Amino acid sequence: MPGESPVWWIWDPYVGIETALNPGALFGMGAGFGAGFAALSIVAGVGILVWLFWFQAARDLLLTIALGCVLGGIGGNLYDRLGLWQVPGVPGAFRNEVRDWILFRYGDFTWPNFNIADSLLVCGAGLLLWHGLRGEPENHGDGQAKRTEKPTV
Numbered sequence: 001m002p003g004e005s006p007v008w009w010i011w012d013p014y015v016g017i018e019t020a021l022n023p024g025a026l027f028g029m030g031a032g033f034g035a036g037f038a039a040l041s042i043v044a045g046v047g048i049l050v051w052l053f054w055f056q057a058a059r060d061l062l063l064t065i066a067l068g069c070v071l072g073g074i075g076g077n078l079y080d081r082l083g084l085w086q087v088p089g090v091p092g093a094f095r096n097e098v099r100d101w102i103l104f105r106y107g108d109f110t111w112p113n114f115n116i117a118d119s120l121l122v123c124g125a126g127l128l129l130w131h132g133l134r135g136e137p138e139n140h141g142d143g144q145a146k147r148t149e150k151p152t153v
Contacts, residue, residue, distance in 0.1 A: 013105055020113040021097035027112050034096035038081040041074045048074075062131050069124030076117025 002019045009016040024031035048071050052058045057067065079085065080098040100113035 007103060016103040016105070017101050018103040018113060020100045021095065022100050022113075023097045034081055038078060038096070041078040041081065045071055045074050045078070060131075062127065066124050066127035066131055069120045069127065071124075073117045073119075073121030073124060076115065076120065080117075 002021055005019070007016040007018045022028055023034060025033075025037055030037065048067050052064065052067055057063050077098050081096050083094055083096050085099060086095060098115065098117075100115050100118070102114050102116075102119075104111040
């Protein structure tokens with residue numbers, strides 16, 4: 001549990017492992033709404049699966065990788081939100097916070113702890129942004145897809 005062990009430095013004093021519990025979402029915002037975040041995660045996960053398979057987004061490799069990263073991040077944080085990480089039979093209150101453990105520090109600045117699921121969400125969102133900005137393939141009926149650029153505003 002957080003606070004029970006000192007920081008384990010991988011690259012002293014810049015990168016370390018320090019356990020923390022996040023009761024909210026991004027940077028702790030929305031603390032106390034864990035059940036709402038869990039429900040939203042389930043809805044988003046189902047939406048991604050529908051997008052991939054019903055609307056056939058899985059035909060685009062970059063989009064599939066991006067949505068897979070987002071889905072992996074949702075799954076990792078949902079596991080924590082549902083309290084599945086707790087040891088059964090151990091006394092104590094039910095906890096539905098997300099376990100964060102990666103620590104970045106530079107001088108007096110410390111980035112809020114995060115986990116691999118958070119990294120997957122950020123990378124997936126970045127890939128979705130890149131996919132959206134790079135232009136859509138245009139099918140000309142001859143089986144060849146031609147890339148067109150989106151107009152700039």
